[in-house]
Amino acid sequence: MNINVKGINESKTLLKQNIRRSKSTLSTATKILKRPAAAPIMHGEAKKPLIRPSAKPVAQRTGTILTTKSSQNTTGRKVQNDNAPKPSKWDIKGRLAHTHDMLSNVRQQLKESVSKCNELHEQVNTLKANEAIYKTKAEEYETKNKVLNSELKEMKVEMNKAQEQREDLAKRLKESEESFQNATNMLETFKEKCSSQEIILQRHDSVIKDLETRLQNQIEINEELNATKNALQSLVHTMDKDRRVLHNAIQELKGNIRVFCRVRPRTPTELGKAMCAMNFVDECTIEVRKSDGSDVVSCSGKWRGIRQEFSFDKVFPPTAKQETIFEELAMLVQSALEGYNVCVFAYGQTGSGKTYTMEGLPGIETEGMISRTVRHIFQEMKQFQLLGWEYRIEASFLEIYNEHIVDLLDSQSKMHEIRMTDSKGHDLYVSNLKIEEIHSPEELHECLITAQRNRAVAATQSNERSSRSHSVARIKLIGTHQTKEEVSIGNLNLVDLAGSERLKGEESIRTAETKNINKSLANLGNVILALLKKQEHVPYRNSKLTHLLMPSLGGNSKTLMLLNISPLDECYNETLNSLRFASNVNNCKTGNAKRTRTVLQNSIQFN
Numbered sequence: 001m002n003i004n005v006k007g008i009n010e011s012k013t014l015l016k017q018n019i020r021r022s023k024s025t026l027s028t029a030t031k032i033l034k035r036p037a038a039a040p041i042m043h044g045e046a047k048k049p050l051i052r053p054s055a056k057p058v059a060q061r062t063g064t065i066l067t068t069k070s071s072q073n074t075t076g077r078k079v080q081n082d083n084a085p086k087p088s089k090w091d092i093k094g095r096l097a098h099t100h101d102m103l104s105n106v107r108q109q110l111k112e113s114v115s116k117c118n119e120l121h122e123q124v125n126t127l128k129a130n131e132a133i134y135k136t137k138a139e140e141y142e143t144k145n146k147v148l149n150s151e152l153k154e155m156k157v158e159m160n161k162a163q164e165q166r167e168d169l170a171k172r173l174k175e176s177e178e179s180f181q182n183a184t185n186m187l188e189t190f191k192e193k194c195s196s197q198e199i200i201l202q203r204h205d206s207v208i209k210d211l212e213t214r215l216q217n218q219i220e221i222n223e224e225l226n227a228t229k230n231a232l233q234s235l236v237h238t239m240d241k242d243r244r245v246l247h248n249a250i251q252e253l254k255g256n257i258r259v260f261c262r263v264r265p266r267t268p269t270e271l272g273k274a275m276c277a278m279n280f281v282d283e284c285t286i287e288v289r290k291s292d293g294s295d296v297v298s299c300s301g302k303w304r305g306i307r308q309e310f311s312f313d314k315v316f317p318p319t320a321k322q323e324t325i326f327e328e329l330a331m332l333v334q335s336a337l338e339g340y341n342v343c344v345f346a347y348g349q350t351g352s353g354k355t356y357t358m359e360g361l362p363g364i365e366t367e368g369m370i371s372r373t374v375r376h377i378f379q380e381m382k383q384f385q386l387l388g389w390e391y392r393i394e395a396s397f398l399e400i401y402n403e404h405i406v407d408l409l410d411s412q413s414k415m416h417e418i419r420m421t422d423s424k425g426h427d428l429y430v431s432n433l434k435i436e437e438i439h440s441p442e443e444l445h446e447c448l449i450t451a452q453r454n455r456a457v458a459a460t461q462s463n464e465r466s467s468r469s470h471s472v473a474r475i476k477l478i479g480t481h482q483t484k485e486e487v488s489i490g491n492l493n494l495v496d497l498a499g500s501e502r503l504k505g506e507e508s509i510r511t512a513e514t515k516n517i518n519k520s521l522a523n524l525g526n527v528i529l530a531l532l533k534k535q536e537h538v539p540y541r542n543s544k545l546t547h548l549l550m551p552s553l554g555g556n557s558k559t560l561m562l563l564n565i566s567p568l569d570e571c572y573n574e575t576l577n578s579l580r581f582a583s584n585v586n587n588c589k590t591g592n593a594k595r596t597r598t599v600l601q602n603s604i605q606f607n
């Protein structure tokens with residue numbers, strides 16, 4: 001674009017120079033043309049007497065004319081004339097001829113000048129036409145120039161933008177270059193790392209190869225060990241079965257129905273009260289008599305004599321700890337884990353220590369049979385897991401009050417019925433009863449607390465309710481052996497029976513509650529006796545309690561009656577009644593065979 005503008009300007013200048021040159025040529029031509037007008041002067045000179053023609057001035061004038069740019073030829077001719085010999089002064093003819101020649105020359109020069117002038121005119125015209133053309137062109141160039149200028153402006157703006165973009169791009173390029181540099185550096189670092197990693201990898205490869213070889217060896221050893229393990233497992237399983245059979249045989253030898261007697265200590269509030277005289281003859285025999293030694297008369301009015309001796313499977317003195325009681329119970333829990341049904345009854349008069357035995361008090365030392373049972377189950381489960389057994393534990397807590405079932409885990413009162421799970425009546429269940437799945441001893445402890453709370457609420461509604469109802473904690477143990485595809489289901493029933501004391505006279509007749517208690521306790525005794533005597537008919541359905549516990553009382557079930565007695569003298573008669581009830585059960589089981597007695601060193605005599 002600059003070049004175009006420059007071209008236009010140059011053209012303009014050239015045009016002006018041409019015009020100027022044409023003008024000067026024209027003026028020169030005009031001057032020359034004007035000379036002929038001066039010719040008369042020359043002619044005037046020529047009019048001077050021809051005899052003395054002055055050759056010099058002519059030559060000078062001719063020289064003046066010849067100095068113009070107009071013609072070279074003229075110059076040539078002048079030289080020719082100069083070279084021609086001058087006629088002598090006296091040669092008028094010569095001089096005339098000479099003048100005539102000169103005139104002819106001048107004329108010739110004039111002619112040439114005229115034609116030159118015409119030529120120049122034509123040139124002037126041409127130049128004028130050119131000037132117009134150039135003017136038009138100049139205008140066009142002007143317009144174009146304007147357009148180009150505006151374009152130039154736009155282009156300058158664009159150029160600025162482009163410049164900015166270029167700067168931006170340059171900046172970005174710089175940044176890119178920097179990041180590229182960084183990336184290159186990083187790449188270098190990575191390359192270095194890679195090469196070191198490659199070295200490590202190579203080392204690892206060799207280690208892996210080594211390990212693979214060792215693994216292969218280990219796999220082979222493992223396979224051998226697995227085969228041995230499988231053989232051992234089936235051996236263990238067989239041995240476990242044998243152990244179960246033996247354990248059961250021991251339990252059966254001990255008796256599927258067993259009776260323990262526990263005498264509780266005096267409580268701090270009873271310290272001033274008189275106590276029965278009790279002698280723990282051996283670990284199975286207890287001797288009781290009244291503290292003052294007076295005769296003892298039974299409820300039926302029959303004289304019993306001063307000293308009363310009773311034998312059981314085990315007798316626990318007041319010093320016996322909860323832990324000691326549980327040691328005996330633990331064997332039955334084991335049976336439940338092995339798929340047997342177990343029933344533990346705490347029997348005794350109100351305040352004899354049934355609830356203490358079953359539920360206990362908070363604390364490791366004083367916690368009762370229920371909590372210990374659950375803890376023991378979870379401990380044993382780990383051992384059973386090693387043998388391939390997995391267990392699920394379900395728990396429910398209920399109360400039988402006045403021959404009605406109450407769910408102790410559900411605060412809402414609902415109707416509960418005892419129903420058969422199948423037509424053969426192999427198992428029973430209680431409708432609408434809440435059953436909790438237990439995953440830890442803590443969870444069962446929570447259930448126990450809920451049951452105690454709900455029992456306490458019921459107790460406020462009915463005076464001495466806790467003593468007048470049977471409380472049953474039911475724990476179901478469902479074991480599965482995946483590989484052997486075996487299932488074992490054991491039920492543990494831990495029962496805190498209603499107080500066994502008999503109310504006298506009108507009181508006993510008046511209350512339906514007492515009737516029901518007496519009925520159910522008597523029926524429990526009858527059921528146990530019928531089972532011991534292997535009678536065809538066992539009167540399970542005569543009471544809710546025996547009906548509910550039916551699957552856990554007969555067959556291969558294990559039953560433990562935990563007789564609780566008070567050490568107080570004032571409870572002597574009830575103590576005797578309880579001892580007789582339990583003794584009946586025990587005697588029936590063992591017949592009249594005498595036990596080998598070992599007198600315990602720690603037998604105590606209460607005064």
Ligand SMILES: Nc1ncnc2c1ncn2[C@@H]1O[C@H](COP(=O)(O)OP(=O)(O)OP(=O)(O)O)[C@@H](O)[C@H]1O
Pocket residue numbers: 263264265267318348349350351352353354355356357466467468498499564
């Ligand atoms: N072995 C024991 N050692 C210490 N205290 C005991 C023992 N047995 C019972 N007691 C205490 O004797 C009192 C009566 O016991 P508990 O309430 O267990 O009798 P119970 O037979 O369950 O009575 P109820 O039939 O009214 O429920 C409680 O204060 C209890 O803490």
